[in-house]
Amino acid sequence: MKFTVAQIKKRVHQDPTFEEVLDLSAFVPKDDDVIDVQKTHISGEMSIDGEDELFNFDLHIKTTLIVACARTLKPVELPLDFTVRETFSHDETDEYRLIDGITIDLSPIIWSNIYLEKPMRIIHPDAKDMDDFTSVEDADKKPKVNPQLAKLKDYKS
Numbered sequence: 001m002k003f004t005v006a007q008i009k010k011r012v013h014q015d016p017t018f019e020e021v022l023d024l025s026a027f028v029p030k031d032d033d034v035i036d037v038q039k040t041h042i043s044g045e046m047s048i049d050g051e052d053e054l055f056n057f058d059l060h061i062k063t064t065l066i067v068a069c070a071r072t073l074k075p076v077e078l079p080l081d082f083t084v085r086e087t088f089s090h091d092e093t094d095e096y097r098l099i100d101g102i103t104i105d106l107s108p109i110i111w112s113n114i115y116l117e118k119p120m121r122i123i124h125p126d127a128k129d130m131d132d133f134t135s136v137e138d139a140d141k142k143p144k145v146n147p148q149l150a151k152l153k154d155y156k157s
Contacts, residue, residue, distance in 0.1 A: 001042065001106040005099065008055055012048050019043040024063075027111040034118065035075055036066040042110060054096060055088040061110060069124035076122045084113050 001020055003011075011018075022040045040063035047056045065078040088104050089096040097109065145153075 001110070003046070003104050003106070005055070005102050005104070008046055008104070009048065012046060016046050017044070018046065022107060022110065024107065024111050024114070027108065033068045033070070033122070034065055034115075035068055037114070038064040038066070040110065040114070042106075049087075053090060055099070055104060057086045057088075057104075057106065059084050059086065059106070059110065059113070061113060063114060065114070065118060067118065067122045069127055070121040071127040072124050074124045074126070076124050078118065078122060080114060080117050082113075082117055086113075 001022055020042050022042055024037050024040050028034050028037055040061065042059060042061055044057055044059040047058075048054065049056060060081075060083045062081045063079075065080060066075050067078050068074070069076050086106070086109055087096045088099045090099050092098050
């Protein structure tokens with residue numbers, strides 16, 4: 001999803017809104033808990049502020065991540081639906097993203113925002129009742145009593 005500065009200047013005065021469906025699966029890291037990302041629906045509006053030429057994009061992002069469960073590693077669907085504002089500038093500052101050349105590529109920016117919205121841990125609905133520290137085998141076993149301390153159970157004070 002790329003726009004040139006000239007396209008943005010032209011579209012702001014005609015039709016500043018946009019809507020597109022993106023395939024962001026190329027951005028999914030190989031060694032992460034994110035397994036896949038479904039088609040991402042992007043809609044929004046662009047604007048230009050002042051003489052500094054700050055290019056604003058108000059984005060509404062709607063997608064579903066497929067994430068590995070933190071306990072069972074089963075795939076879990078995580079629907080995401082949020083809005084974000086990204087501002088680009090020709091001047092390098094901490095407040096705005098830098099325009100590289102004459103093109104603004106929103107795809108990596110959209111992916112980074114999706115990644116930031118993802119919770120740290122996702123638990124599969126089947127694993128919600130599981131205790132982190134006991135296994136099924138441990139739950140079936142009775143606690144073993146030290147034979148040297150077995151006689152203390154008969155002791156009354």
